[in-house]
Amino acid sequence: MTPLSPKPDRSSLAGPRIPNKKITKAVVPAAGLGTRFLPATKAQPKEMLPIYDKPAIQYVIEEAVAAGIKDILVVTGRGKQAIENHFDRSVELEETLQAAGKKGELASIQEISNMVNLHYVRQKEAKGLGHAVLCAKSFIGNDPFAVFLGDDIIDHKKPAICQLMAIWEKYHSPVLAVEEVPLPRTKAYGIIKPKSISGRLYQVLDLVEKPKPEQAPSRLGIVGRYILTPQIFSLLEKTKPGSGGEIQLTDALRRLNAMQPIYAWQFEGVRHDIGNKLEFVKATLAYALKDKTAEAALKEFMRQLVAQ
């Protein structure tokens, strides 16, 4: 990774001192309605759609575990019980696999339920990402925390959240994962106005939720990983519904930026927004091709398919 430049002078910025605490808590908002993926998501959470052999949200939880997160709060909603069931023990299934001598399968399902301390809260209405994060207020208390969107998978040998944590450890300030999005797509993202610091690191000068391409301050869109400070909660409480009638996290971040410098890290890795049908198919193929037992047959199948 590119070495970081010295911490900027923020003596002129008002706001509380941010303690340099290690990030051990995470929030995974997974209560969205998944309207881009209907009818598949009518009765099943998009976060549970399988990416090859695992539900999408398991990749996200595994990333958190790999980064040393100890406690994760999943924000769920109506119709999302499959998420809790997936990470719970399944005693009947365990007994059946045990009796059948299927040790590998048994170990893999036991591993899922022992992975990490998972907690759940329900967002009673899907009022937006900002509102979903606000549901974590009492769980987080006064600690800095990570946010992982349950429908965003990022594939890289150094987990994206670890890349963000490295910035947190240096600056003790909120950090957002960003990626360059095609100009016509700015209207689907929170977009930052960046000040380049070094390499992949930016300071955020401003943020705009879903700007039209001609109004976008850059092409750097905020994607599914954040390190936030608990000051975000009182700001979210004051945030009125914005773009799309939803309580937008970007709007609260804008206010937080007036209190604490916010950084953006253009992460290394491939991101799959599995809430989007095409990206879901690409993610499934990319992960299937990692399985050496399937790779050759799948490539042959794809060759035949495109030759038609």
Ligand code: UTP
């Ligand atoms: P998205 O905007 O991708 O989710 O939110 P969505 O609203 O389900 O998607 P579409 O546009 O209708 O298809 C990003 C993340 O925030 C969560 C979603 O579950 C997703 O993981 N989210 C969104 C909530 O938890 N609550 C909300 O009210 C909105």
